[in-house]
Amino acid sequence: MEDDVATNLRRPRVAIIGAGLSGLCALRHFSGDPRYAVIAFEQRDRIGGLWSYPYGCEEHVNAEETSPYYCRIYRNLHLNGPSNFQGYPELPFLDAETKAGIFPHHQLMTEYLQRYAKTHDLSSHIRFRALVTRIQPITENTTASALSHIGPCWELRITDLDSRDGMETIEIFDAVLICNGHFNKPYTPNVDSIQHFQGHVMHSAAYRTPEIFAGKNVLLVGSASSANDLTCELMHHAKTVLISRRGKYANVFRDQERFPSVVSVSPPLRFSAHHVSSDISSPTDTAPVSEEEPQGAKSYPVDVVIFCTGYTDHMPFLTPACKLEVSRGRVSPLYKHLIHCEYPTLCCVGVPRLTTPPKLIEDQVRYYKAVLDGNVLLPDRQTMMEECEEDERQRRNDGLQEHQRHLMYPLQTRYFPYLRGLAKDAGFEPSKQVDEKIMVHVIEKVCNEPYDFRKSRYIVVNDEEFVCEPI
Known part of the structure; x- marks a missing residue:
């Protein structure tokens, strides 16, 4: 098939937003192809994104995204998947046979990403301390784009965070890959009576170590992986760990002989000044704050509330002209959960949930590059939109909520067919059967x-x- 990229008079300029797990993978594939001119913008002074645990982050738990102390993980975090899944194909995650198959500590992921960047000389293509503040499509004079057969050019406004006056520049790119992850903006649900609580309220994004909670009564709200990890840590330090969660896995800590300090408090919750109870209607906003325990259902003393309720997708640099809706768990419209239906020269890498991130990212990047190379021809806009709408309809019929727009569960009917489809269309090898079996088991x-x-x-x-x- 004729290569559309090779027929252009100039190399397409590709911008990558972020230099974490997704951004480095995208950068490796595009920087290794001399037909493209690529640059990644990273707002911090280091690679690694989510996996960075900088010195001083334990004292600055609420640091801004551009701060050198910014962090979204905790000291003792280990990955949720074995090392078999954590690396990219051309560079094994762990070489030592004695370590293969373990669940590695986050520091090993940081070291791997540094090794990955060094192996492929990626840092020379990264502009550090560069904050992208605006992305805008250029819909006029579209023939100026080296990829005009796919979509428009993009205008990026970039702030140099190291300059004294915050110097801004504007640059034009033919394609943009958004690789900023989805663990930046914590999501905290509305709890009607939380305003009456006089203890400390925080999100798991600000959690670093368990020792500071020694002797306290801690309530964890949520059932995500962070809630499980924090329960397992805090039960050895806190006086009591209260957990409030919904769903089929609400009682995984029910063994009182093994978890004597863990207590389940069924939602909905009702708070007073220093207590929480379950199964009682929340008081009105005008109800007085009480020092007394809530009446009726059994109540428990609480010193700290930690919301382990995940994150909302956050792409503040997108302007309304981008025509991309971003909310909690939903970025729309994205064809194949990846490519902007209206403007296919923009894609969002790593949006799907409940996946093996490196494998997902690798396959998405390879698929999107095949699109830009001209080796995968996209359907027309209407067809892509119809496929997105059909996917949403099926998810609603399956009982999934709006924020589960990109949830890839069940694995056998959503995630694995999704990856196989990307591989088939773009012409690369799909996952091995053993990898799928391991993931289901994990x-x-x-x-x-x-x-x-x-x-x-x-x-x-x-x-x-x-x-x-x-x-």
Whole structure:
């Protein structure tokens, strides 16, 4: 097939927003192709994105995104997937056989990304301390784009954070890959009576270490992975760990002999000044703050409330002209959860939830590059929009909510077919059957055995079989 990129008079300029797990993968694929001129913009002074745990972050838990102390992980965090899934194909995550298949500490991910960047000389293509503040499509004179057969050029406004006066520049790019992750803006739900609580309220984004909660009564709200991890840590330090969660995994810590300091408090919650209870209608906003325990259902003393309720997608640099709606768990319209239907020269990498991030990112980047290369022809705008609408309709019929627009569960019917489709269309090898089997096994253990699932090691026997053995 004729290569559309090669026929252009100049190299397409590609901008990548972010130099974390997604951004580095995108940068590696585009910087390795001399047909493209690519640059990544990173607002901090280092690579790594989410996986960076900078010195001083424990004292600056609410640091801004551009701060050198900015962090979104905790000191003892280990990955939710074994090392088999954590690297990119051309550079193994762990070489030592004795470490293969473990659930690595976050520092190993940081070291891997640094090694990945050094191996492919990626830092020379990264502009550090560069904050992208605006992205705007150029819809007039579209023939000026080297990729005009796909979509428009893009105008980016970039602030130099190291300049004394915050110097701004404007640059034009033929394509933009948004790789800023979705763990930047914490999501905190509305709880009617929380205004009456006089203790400390925080989001898990500000959690770093368990020791500072020694002797306190801590309430964790939410059922995501962070809630499980914090429960497992705090039960050894806090006086009591109260957990409030919904769904089929609400009672995974119900064994009182094993988890004597963990207590479940069923939502909805009602707060007073220093207590919480369940199954009682919340007081009105005008109700007086009371020092007394809530009456009726059993109540519990609480000193700290930690919301482990995830994050909302955050792309503040997009202008209304971009025609991309961004909210909690939903970026729309994205064809194949990746490519802007209206303006296909813009894509958002890593949006789908409940995935193996490196594999998802690698396949999405390879697919999108195949689009820009001219090796994958996209449907027309109307067809892409119709596919997005059909996907949303099916999700509503399955009982999924608006913020689950990109949830890739069940794995067998959503995630694996999604990856196979990308591989088939773009002409690269799909996942091995053994990788799919391991992921299904891991997800089940994460949900059902949050205290124990990392105490296993996954050994690949062949392309179809694996062994899970205790450590």
